[in-house]
Amino acid sequence: MSEVVNEAVTALKAKLGDGGFDSVVKFTINGEGSVMVDANGVRAGDDEADCTLSADSDTFQSIMDGSLNPTAAFMSGKLAVDGDMGIAMKLGAALA
Secondary structure, eight states: OOHHHHHHHHHHHHHHOTTOOSSOEEEEETTTEEEEEETTEEEEOOOOOSEEEEEOHHHHHHHHTTSSOHHHHHHTTSSEEEEOHHHHHHHHHHHO
């Protein structure tokens, strides 16, 4: 597992808390790996998901540090969404 994925797990845990998320979401960080978010919390993994969000590591870091809004990242083509857009929007609101 890459250091970028480890940092992503830590950042998502800080944003979402220990409660997890009521859907299964996968963040794919291009060239680094994937992070799963579900009712059990946040972990590195590459399981099936209701929604997959893909971005490069710089974009993901900008979303995590609050300098890039997830919706703006999607609208500008920096963040790709595959699957349930409603889940992506709900997660985006939780991360903002």
